[in-house]
Amino acid sequence: MSSGPLCGLITMLGMSKMSAGEAFVTLATTDPYCMGATVVAKSLRRHGTTRQIVVMVTPNISEQSTVSLEKVFDEVITVDVMDSEDRLHLALLGRPELGTTFTKIHCWTLTQYSKCVFLDADTLVLCNVDELFERDELSAAPDPGWPDCFNSGVFVFRPSLQTHKKLVNLALQHGSFDGGDQGLLNSFFSSWPVEDIAKHLPFVYNLSANSVYTYLPAFKQFGHNAKIVHFLGPVKPWSSQRLDTMEEFVSQWWKEYHSHAVLPAPMTQLSQDWDKPEQIQENLGRSNSLLTHFSPPSQKLPSRSEPQSHADYSAPLVEHFESSIRTEDEDPHVGTGRQEDRDGTAETCTPLAVDPETEQLEHRRKWELGQADYLGRDAYENIQRMLDCFLD
Ligand SMILES: O=c1ccn([C@@H]2O[C@H](COP(=O)(O)OP(=O)(O)O[C@H]3O[C@H](CO)[C@@H](O)[C@H](O)[C@H]3O)[C@@H](O)[C@H]2O)c(=O)[nH]1
Ligand SMILES: [Mn+2]
Structure with missing residues (x-):
């Protein structure tokens, strides 16, 4: 993204009023996870981050993925694969594929930055979260599974070769109690649960699907404040199996995946659509409204934006999505599917990337099955409003 003299100059100009030494960092060691990383970058840009956006990749990822990542990240940094090869603990966790997450600890080598926020490649940013840089390592x-441990999908850290070396040594000597980076990092930063409450990020910075299952009333109460969604667990938005929770977020994920990248702040001068602060602000303001459309987890109906086969990720599958999803992407304002009423006050949300007819049929079927969307479309206020219109 920052290649070429013009981009370099623009980036430098922009940096005078930004924090040059801070970055969001993610990781992708396979092509499917590159899809996730792309969404991390696009969603950060959509919400106007002033920080650099960096992805660490391993040498095995395809040329095509590298090219795609270069379009949306400021830096694509190749690192070596680090694998815990801890089959026993990973089997206990039920996630044999997570040994390579040890590669994540290479983020401490990014010493060109003074402070970073790591985001798993399976996260989706819903609003500007630059305030995370006010926190310390x-x-x-x-x-959500063991709240005395922190989840390593979102964390603030300070790059340091010394810390990196200590982490590698700990990994070599004792491994990780869960076979992945999260066990290792929790052993290393072992005072986290008791030491400093300022280092406990509010849960809305790392909202995971299984929490919706386990504590739905809390989600209803606080979910509209969500800032980062984490598709934690073996099923990801890009994989073929269905995610039964957070259907709206999965749609949002696909929408972001297919959208055109929003240019970084200083480069918006080059963009017709994104050059006015109020337009950016308008888009920022739209993000959280999505949550009002969350549907409870009991729904099992097929979603257009997900595959129905049980085959794993494959190129043809992606092609299928690309052709099946309506491309409203040309318009940067469609990101959240919000509609405006006659006096210009935005008041309702519509799910993303679903054509109205299909959506209406699905809605009707769900309603008839007793699966009303009480938090969104079928909320009391909306029904009241419809009745009022009808009676008028
Ligand atoms: O084959 C892989 C697997 C993982 N990753 C990266 O590592 C992250 C973690 O893997 P993920 O599948 O997201 O794990 P989670 O389902 O989120 O499981 C939990 O457990 C992992 C292992 O400890 C931690 O890394 C996670 O942060 C934690 O949320 C991903 O987001 C990617 O950035 C890859 O690049 N390639
Ligand atoms: Mn994750």
Whole structure:
């Protein structure tokens, strides 16, 4: 993204009023995870981050993925694969594929930055979260499974070769109690649960699907404040199996995946659509409204934006999505599907990337099955409004 003299100059100009030494960092060691990383970058840009956006990749990823990443990231940095090869603990965790997440700890080698926020490639940013840089190492949100451990999908850290070396040594000597980076990092930053409450990020910075299952009333109460969604667990938005929770977020993920990247702040001068602060602000303001459309987890109906086969990720599958999803991408304002009423006050949300007819049929079927969307479309206020219109 920052290649070429013009981009370099623009980036430098922009940096005078930004924090040059801070970056969001993610990781992708396979092509499917590159899809996730792309969404991390695009969603950060959409919400106007002033920080650099960096991805660490391993040498095995395809040329095509590298080219795609270069379009949306400021830096694509190749690192070596680091694998815990801890089959026993990973089997206990039920996630044999997570050994390579040890590669994540290479983020401490990015010493060109003074402070960073790591985001897993399976996260989706819903609003500007630059305030995370006000926190210190190691700040993270509790893990929903064991809240005395932090979840390593979102964390604030300070790059340091010394810390990196200590982490590698700990990994070599003791491994990780869960076979992945999260166990290792929790052993290293072991005072996290008791030491400093400022290092406990609010849960809305790392909202995971299984929390919706386990504590739906809390989600109803606080979910509209969500800032970062984490598709934690073996099923990802880009994989073929269905995610039964957070259907709207999965749609949002696909929408972001297919959208055109929003240019970084200083480069918006080059863009017709994104050059006015109020337009950016308008888009920022739209993000959280999506949550009002969350549907409870009992729904099992097929979603257009997900594959129905049980085959794993494959190129043809992606092609299928690309052709099946309506491309409203040309318009940067469609990101959240919000509609405006007659006096210009935005008041309702519509799910993303779903054509109205299909959506209406699905809605009707769900309603008839007793699966009303009480938090969104079928909320009391909306029904009241419809009745009022009808009676008028
Ligand atoms: O084959 C892989 C697997 C993982 N990753 C990266 O590592 C991250 C973690 O893997 P993920 O599948 O997202 O793990 P989670 O389902 O989120 O599981 C939990 O457990 C992992 C292992 O400890 C931690 O890394 C996670 O942060 C934690 O949320 C991903 O987001 C990617 O950035 C890859 O690049 N390639
Ligand atoms: Mn994750």
